[in-house]
Amino acid sequence: MKKILYLFLLCLTSQAFAQIKFTNPILAGFYPDPSITKVGTDYYLVNSTFSYFPGIPVFHSKDLKNWKQIGNVIERNTQMTFLGDGTSRGLFAPSINYHKGTFYMTCTNIDKGGNFVMTAKNPAGPWSDPVWLREVKGIDPSLFFDKDKAYIVYNSDALDNKPLYSGHRTIRTYEFDPVTLKVSGEEHLLVNGGVDISKKPVWIEGPHIFKREDWYYICAAEGGTSVNHSQVILRSRSATGPYVPYENNPILTQRDLDPNRPNPITSTGHAELVEGPDGKTYAIFLAVRPYEGNFYNTGRETFIAPVKWTNGWPVINPNLKEVQYQYAADYKEIKQADAPPQNGNFSYRTTFDNKLDQSLLFLRKNDSSWYSLSKKNGFTMKLKPETCMEKANPAFLGKRQQHTFCTAKHSASIHPEIRK
Known part of the structure; x- marks a missing residue:
């Protein structure tokens, strides 16, 4: 009986201290500008796709490590x-939020419509057609829900368009109606220039508002x-400021x-904070893995790091200078x-039976007139x-490169008429 009790307690102890290990990037290969929201015990994450189609992949996770693509917004x-x-234009910096049974995705189409x-209702889709917010001048819009009010916050021009x-x-905000999907009231200036305008900070962008305790x-x-x-x-003590850095x-x-350090991770930023399964705070952000200076064929990717709160302020990657390729946390995977798999060393095989993999990308639109799918061919x-x-829309179908060193193989045949 004692042995059974001992084994039972040992099982409880190991379960309580089960450790999950993250491998950065958690979404490898061209997954820039991440935004994340938590709904109950579920996490949903979206990324920019610029001029590739379908646009804005939606990922789901239970533990912030293992991610599964469940759909595309566009x-x-x-x-x-x-x-x-151009391939680097199109969709900039989406943001995903959840409020009273509805998922909201805000974004910028930089050259068409703003x-x-x-x-x-389901983050896997289908998603609605876009509702354009003409009053919101700028980029990187994000929503914040505060009890009976909601706000849209975004990067905008300098005051009076005189940089x-x-x-x-600047960072500005309007009140936002989550039912009519319209802004209302006066535009509020929240941040001018950045943390310290006397030092001429540049490109303050990708803003997110959140509330913790009374701040x-x-x-x-x-x-x-x-x-x-x-x-x-x-x-600030108020959603509309004034904000103190x-x-x-x-x-x-x-x-x-x-810059000459081995295996560097650079260009870290565009972060959003989220509560993990253990109740602690984590940052999801973009970074790159460069080689030979500042080349990175894997593009901007999605990374994770722990956050420590000190005197009411969050610090990402505390007590460390370099963002790590691995972190651990005390909760169950x-x-x-x-x-x-989306991170670490892995291999995969993509087949074309009767349906395209959700991660495959066209350029600018899906024109099914130049391709077909079948189990045989x-x-x-x-x-x-x-x-x-x-x-334009070339005969192109792409898959993200997710490793800095990798081997790719494919099987193809050319029709005799084309060969001539």
Whole structure:
């Protein structure tokens, strides 16, 4: 009886201290500008896709490590296409939120229409057509729900469109009606320039407002999205300010580290904070894994790091200078059934039976006139005169490169008429 009791207690103890290990990036390969929301015990995350189609993948996780793509926000040509847009234009910085049974996704179509909001009852879709927010001038819109009020916060122009220096931007907000999907009232200026305008901070963007205890916080990026990227934090007793910056900003950056360090992670920023399954705070942010200086064929990717609260202020990656390739936390890992791995060393096989994998990307729209799917012939393409260097819809189907060192193989055949 004692042995049985001892084994039972040992089982409880090991379960209580089960450790999960994260491998960065948690979403490898061209998953920039992450935004995350927690609904009960579920996490949902979205990323930018620029001019690729379908747009804005939606991921689900139970543990912040194992992610499964469950859909795409923009999957119908009737929602929008990106014909005429450069590959780095299109959709900028989506944000996902949940409120009273509805998921909201706000985003910027940088060259066509500006800012918009879309909704869904199920994050896997289908998502609504876009509702355009013409009054919201700028980029990177994000929603914040505060009891009986909601706000949309975004990066905007300098005051009176008169920048004091190159890269001078502001953060502003309107009240937002989650039912009519319209803004109301007066626009409020929340941040002018950045943490310290006397130092000419550039490109404060990707703002998110959240509330903790009696404080409202703005978490935003500064410095641009390259090697000078950083994350800053400000707080206020009111959602509409005034906001006071943390004296030890930035709360995340890698710009001061030796650029020649081995296996660097750089360009960290565009972060959003979220409560983990253990009740602790974690940051989800973009970064890159460069090689030979500042090349990165895997693109901007999604990373994770722990957050420590000190005197009411959050610090990302506390007590460390370099963002780590691995972290551990004291809670249980929950794997997802039928989910291909998204981080670490892995291999996969993509087949083309009767349905395209959700992670595959066209350029600018899905035009099914030049391809077909079948169990016998797989993915059959008709060649087109358009090329990837142009701004049309070429005969292109892409898969993200998710490893810095990898091998790819494919099986293909050319129809005899084409061969001639």
